[in-house]
Amino acid sequence: MYSINSMATLYFHIPFCRRICTYCDFYKVGAVELMPAVVRGMHEELDMRHTYLKDRHLTSIYFGGGTPSLLHPHDIESLIEHARRLYDCSAVEEITLEANPDDLTEEYVEALAATSVNRLSLGIQSFDDEILRFMNRRHNAHEAIAAVERLRRAGYDNISIDIIFGIGGFDDNSLKQTIQRAVELNVEHISAYHLTIEEGTRLGLMTRRGEYRPISEEQSEADYAFVEESLMAAGYEHYEVSNYAREGYRAKHNSAYWTGVEYLGIGPGAHSFSGDDRRWCTSTARDYADKKILFESESLTPRDHLNEYVMTSLRRAEGIDLDFITQRYGLAEAQRIEASAEMWLKLGTLSRHDNRLSLPTSKFLLSDAVIESLFA
Numbered sequence: 001m002y003s004i005n006s007m008a009t010l011y012f013h014i015p016f017c018r019r020i021c022t023y024c025d026f027y028k029v030g031a032v033e034l035m036p037a038v039v040r041g042m043h044e045e046l047d048m049r050h051t052y053l054k055d056r057h058l059t060s061i062y063f064g065g066g067t068p069s070l071l072h073p074h075d076i077e078s079l080i081e082h083a084r085r086l087y088d089c090s091a092v093e094e095i096t097l098e099a100n101p102d103d104l105t106e107e108y109v110e111a112l113a114a115t116s117v118n119r120l121s122l123g124i125q126s127f128d129d130e131i132l133r134f135m136n137r138r139h140n141a142h143e144a145i146a147a148v149e150r151l152r153r154a155g156y157d158n159i160s161i162d163i164i165f166g167i168g169g170f171d172d173n174s175l176k177q178t179i180q181r182a183v184e185l186n187v188e189h190i191s192a193y194h195l196t197i198e199e200g201t202r203l204g205l206m207t208r209r210g211e212y213r214p215i216s217e218e219q220s221e222a223d224y225a226f227v228e229e230s231l232m233a234a235g236y237e238h239y240e241v242s243n244y245a246r247e248g249y250r251a252k253h254n255s256a257y258w259t260g261v262e263y264l265g266i267g268p269g270a271h272s273f274s275g276d277d278r279r280w281c282t283s284t285a286r287d288y289a290d291k292k293i294l295f296e297s298e299s300l301t302p303r304d305h306l307n308e309y310v311m312t313s314l315r316r317a318e319g320i321d322l323d324f325i326t327q328r329y330g331l332a333e334a335q336r337i338e339a340s341a342e343m344w345l346k347l348g349t350l351s352r353h354d355n356r357l358s359l360p361t362s363k364f365l366l367s368d369a370v371i372e373s374l375f376a
């Protein structure tokens, strides 16, 4: 087992989507014809930047997007192989591919099973076809179920699915059905996100025009509570605001990210973190394909690190470790946090066990207000 200081993770950003979902504000493009040139660029970027993570052992590799399942499994494996030539990958336990259910044909899954990818994260979002159409997703509920079954037959035993709740304009049964189907599929991991309305998305426009009415705060809380209670009753651990896992199946890649492990992000729009700085690729997919790979970066101060620790810790079941704060940032900081936490402890929004402060999982929805009040 390596110490946290010698670990790192690798992320590949595949910014292509065949269709744009109503709510999405991630960096993505529809020009899939650029994909081969972008993949060639990613190999070059890997070589060019491999010293960004100095003497680190990789513990996980993640293909995120966009839609990484638009990549042929050969291309996925060639990027993994390339990483193996540059880094010590003997500690890599998890290689995740985000996938859209309708990309996972028999042929695709068969080819994928021959690669080193050992975890799939499926963007299912809902098992209600009407909601899927509203979201402009490419798949329907039947295809999503068939994709999970196909992966099982191919031997995949670590599957995560994404679900979105908090959607206005649909009846209560819709969320019930979606959660019930998710539980019946018996996947190892579920990410459940509340729908957010972002400026610049189709949903943002629909909201401004009055074509979409967001749900009330009470309904948000009720949906959140329903999702949490149902998944916990089905045996899932609620270990992070939006994440539920069967025992032993917490997402290793994301968990590393939340605990401050360094990472290298490759591809247009990808972010990297070296402990001292954070940098992100500002090239468009077209520029990237033309080998114009540009970055912006920011240096992190001890205060930034502390605030980041407070934020990521309070979004996880483990919460803040006051001993760690004392060790890393000094007793005065730990005391400041304790003093600011007093009010939340009285309200029952925070709880304290020994030297740990955490939000009960049922209060995770309130995490933003608590986090802000504990910032340095």
Ligand code: SF4
Binding pocket: 016, 017, 019, 020, 021, 024, 025, 026, 028, 065, 066, 067, 100, 123
């Ligand atoms: S597939 Fe994913 S990245 Fe692409 S538009 Fe939909 S939500 Fe966004």
